[in-house]
Amino acid sequence: MPVRVRIAPSPTGFLHIGTARTALFNWLYARHEGGEFRLRIENTDTSREVAEAVDQIQESLRWLGLDWDGPHTFQLDRMDDCRRLAEQLLAEGKAYEDDGAIRFRMPDEGVTAWEDVVRGRIEYPNDKLHDIVLARSDGRPTYNFASPMEDVWDGITHVIRGDDHIPNTPAQINIVRAVGAEVPVYAHVPMIFGMDGKKLSKRHGAQAVEEFRDAGYLPETMLNFLALLGWAPDGETTIMGRDELVSRFDLTRVSSSPSPFDYQKRAWMKGGYIRELTSEEFAHRLVLWLGEHGYDWDAELVSRAAPLVQEKIARLAEFPGFAGFFFHEVEPDAADLDGGGPMLAAADDALAGLQPFEAAEIETALRATADRLELKPRQAFQPIRVAVTGSKISPGLFESIELLGREKTLSRLRAAVDAM
RNA sequence: GGCGCAUUCGUCUAGUGGCCUAGGACACCGCCCUCUCACGGCGGCGGCACGGGUUCGAAUCCCGUAUGCGCCUCCA
Numbered sequence: 001m002p003v004r005v006r007i008a009p010s011p012t013g014f015l016h017i018g019t020a021r022t023a024l025f026n027w028l029y030a031r032h033e034g035g036e037f038r039l040r041i042e043n044t045d046t047s048r049e050v051a052e053a054v055d056q057i058q059e060s061l062r063w064l065g066l067d068w069d070g071p072h073t074f075q076l077d078r079m080d081d082c083r084r085l086a087e088q089l090l091a092e093g094k095a096y097e098d099d100g101a102i103r104f105r106m107p108d109e110g111v112t113a114w115e116d117v118v119r120g121r122i123e124y125p126n127d128k129l130h131d132i133v134l135a136r137s138d139g140r141p142t143y144n145f146a147s148p149m150e151d152v153w154d155g156i157t158h159v160i161r162g163d164d165h166i167p168n169t170p171a172q173i174n175i176v177r178a179v180g181a182e183v184p185v186y187a188h189v190p191m192i193f194g195m196d197g198k199k200l201s202k203r204h205g206a207q208a209v210e211e212f213r214d215a216g217y218l219p220e221t222m223l224n225f226l227a228l229l230g231w232a233p234d235g236e237t238t239i240m241g242r243d244e245l246v247s248r249f250d251l252t253r254v255s256s257s258p259s260p261f262d263y264q265k266r267a268w269m270k271g272g273y274i275r276e277l278t279s280e281e282f283a284h285r286l287v288l289w290l291g292e293h294g295y296d297w298d299a300e301l302v303s304r305a306a307p308l309v310q311e312k313i314a315r316l317a318e319f320p321g322f323a324g325f326f327f328h329e330v331e332p333d334a335a336d337l338d339g340g341g342p343m344l345a346a347a348d349d350a351l352a353g354l355q356p357f358e359a360a361e362i363e364t365a366l367r368a369t370a371d372r373l374e375l376k377p378r379q380a381f382q383p384i385r386v387a388v389t390g391s392k393i394s395p396g397l398f399e400s401i402e403l404l405g406r407e408k409t410l411s412r413l414r415a416a417v418d419a420m
Numbered sequence: 421g422g423c424g425c426a427u428u429c430g431u432c433u434a435g436u437g438g439c440c441u442a443g444g445a446c447a448c449c450g451c452c453c454u455c456u457c458a459c460g461g462c463g464g465c466g467g468c469a470c471g472g473g474u475u476c477g478a479a480u481c482c483c484g485u486a487u488g489c490g491c492c493u494c495c496a
Contacts, residue, residue, distance in 0.1 A: 102494095238444085389456095
């Protein structure tokens with residue numbers, strides 16, 4: 001039987017990274033096995049539903065590149081099927097009425113057990129199982145009824161979900177058996193916590209996929225990072241592209257202990273991805289990101305500045321702070337220019353008539369100037385950097401000067417001298 | 421409280437009875453490279469929660485304790 005899995009978020013807000021990680025594991029498993037990955041919106045609880053959430057969830061999934069098969073479905077659309085089934089169970093004596101609701105009669109002897117792909121065998125004594133509500137008194141099905149039944153109707157073969165669902169599983173298994181359907185394979189993946197071991201919350205930082213996107217993360221960085229939350233192909237590999245992730249993913253290797261969300265490690269990883277892009281691709285993404293975030297900077301200039309910063313920044317959002325001096329005037333802090341007067345004036349002379357005005361020639365000229373003034377490269381170049389870029393930290397100085405052009409470079413050098 | 425799940429360097433992770441003197445990565449520290457930053461290279465620091473078993477031999481198996489987390493809703 002071909003593998004069919006699904007992600008079933010409830011439409012209560014943005015796509016949480018925990019849900020995204022679970023979606024990723026489902027997707028990786030499906031793609032690895034050549035099966036199907038479906039999207040189902042679990043909206044049985046209409047009171048918590050947020051109108052835009054369905055679109056936002058899909059948008060985030062698309063951004064991550066987690067494509068689903070077929071149209072997305074809504075749990076609520078099967079409300080009538082669920083109610084009919086609840087009534088059938090009632091008629092068969094497998095359920096009973098309770099204050100207008102319909103409750104399922106759990107077995108009260110023996111154990112309910114399953115072989116969990118990530119946890120191994122899990123057993124629950126049946127006398128601990130509650131008779132759960134199938135249909136509320138207003139007729140709407142509950143999650144613990146609708147979810148397993150939809151999995152049955154959709155032909156879901158593997159239920160891969162957060163381990164907070166482990167306690168629900170024995171009840172769901174009994175319900176599935178009661179309707180004579182086949183019980184799917186379960187794989188309960190660990191939940192994601194903050195570094196303090198507590199459930200991920202606002203004070204830990206970003207939680208929604210959308211927030212990471214806005215912060216300028218690359219989707220492949222996010223995907224790689226998310227994949228490593230509770231899974232590792234071996235003890236060595238950490239950087240993997242989408243295809244490698246698909247080919248190496250193995251559900252049985254998913255860890256059973258909780259996965260802390262390590263913001264620091266993720267920060268390291270993202271820099272590697274930026275550097276791995278081709279310079280054309282990097283420039284392209286920069287232009288797009290800047291456009292989406294309110295910068296109307298010249299695309300041509302952005303593209304030419306891109307190679308100078310690609311190895312320096314880790315997130316697209318760092319570009320404006322790092323290379324903004326190409327696009328607007330600078331206001332150097334006079335204190336950072338201290339003692340640089342002679343070098344600034346000499347640099348002005350050296351660059352005024354330089355031909356061609358290119359990085360290699362600029363470097364040669366400025367180094368000769370520094371030698372003449374008996375300054376170490378570091379002493380000589382720092383004032384120039386501050387004068388020209390407005391900051392003590394910048395892309396490579398000579399390349400920056402070339403791109404900035406003679407006219408702006410000279411006027412900034414002179415402005416700095418005047419300001420001293 | 422009941423039931424369930426988990427516990428390897430500061431952090432993530434490899435490890436399924438001998439290959440472990442416990443490997444790798446991030447972070448941190450030192451050195452090198454160097455026009456700043458970043459990258460890169462080299463080295464260092466540092467761990468099997470605790471207590472009992474089983475075994476010739478245990479990070480690995482069993483029991484107990486501790487700690488953490490989850491669920492116990494006519495929430496999902």
